[in-house]
Amino acid sequence: MRTALYDVVVLGAGPAGLTAALYAARGKLKTLVLTGSMVGGQIALTYEVDNYPGFPDGVTGSDLSDKFKAHAERFGTEFLKGEATKVDFDSNPHKIWVGDKLLETRSVVVATGMTNRKLGVSGEDRLMGRGVIICATCDAILYEDRKVVVVGGGDSALQEALDLAKFASEITIIHRRSELRACKCLTDRATQDPKIRFLYDTTVVEIIGEKRVERVKLRDLKTGEVKLLETDGVLLAIGWDPNTSIFRDQLEMDEAGYIKSEGVKSSKPGVFLAGDLIDRQYRQVVTSCGSGCAAALEAISWVDAQSNHSDVLKWGAQS
């Protein structure tokens, strides 16, 4: 099924994608956002955003993403729930498939963001939400008097471990290196917490349990020894991966999946980039909004150049 021709299709509905949509729609581009499974991106899974300008008392991630969406809708942005299953950025217009639905568009803003990195071990997907934890804010209080393994050695791993320690009876931090990467303040707090212990040079090779997590299989990276550790939960805090695999044969990217960019421009004409997938350094809501804005302004210029509609730039340039 083919839809009407869009000026811009925004892939992703996090802060970058929604800001791009707001600017593009306000710039009079016919704009569609393909939302993925959830509007809001990572902030939809963040209880409180405390550092977005204009909200001195903080704002819940859910409320902030709802406001972003409403703002983009105000200027006529259309929304479609779903994920791209195939793209062709060499064609003119560009083609994006969502199942059997074909979207055609003059330009694209890719803002598909990041997802929690997984271990890629047996049991992980099957026991997700059943002891495998990616949202400590949601689940920590339900681990009262239970044992939890935290995988990772950075700031987020230690912060999550400290939060869990308010409820859990025992936390074991599993880290594949021989030293933590977290800041000194968190390292000091975690090492002084009597509930937290550390297993260095160790990886999780399997998560075991029938209906719930029951134990993990660990491998000592120095000795090769494999052992089982009983636990009720496994919290993953090993970083993030860009959601870019569908673009692998279309856009230049590095080995980690970050798309190569010049500013917000990709290697393909008319395809622009925004948000975390081009940002290894800052990854803040406000910086994602900034690159979303820039990508939309580039898309407006691109569409204008294609169609010679000189009024388009005028709208986009208004603040």
Add this chain to the structure above:
Amino acid sequence: MAILDLQYTDWDREVESTDKPVVVEFWHQSCPICKKIESTVMELPTKLGDRAKLARLNVMDSKENRRFAIGKGVIGTPTFKVYCKGVEVGEIVGLEATMNLLGTIENLLKSCV
């Protein structure tokens, strides 16, 4: 029809001792996924009509509620459990609830014939 806010002390009366299937959401106010799906959850009583009773139990309301939920096998929020004549027939946990919640509940309710 509205969603019934349960305390753990209401469980026997509202879930165990009723012939109608009951869908219970275990949730709390600091759970971002619960907040994200709130509008969908609020529409469930209308969409399910007479097929099921909707209830929810806030696991942060009290230590007793939290421990009751843990005793029911809840280890993440949101968790939706479907009960037929007091017997659990299935559950929907965490991010699963953001994808076709109504359809998944309807499938679980088929076990209640």
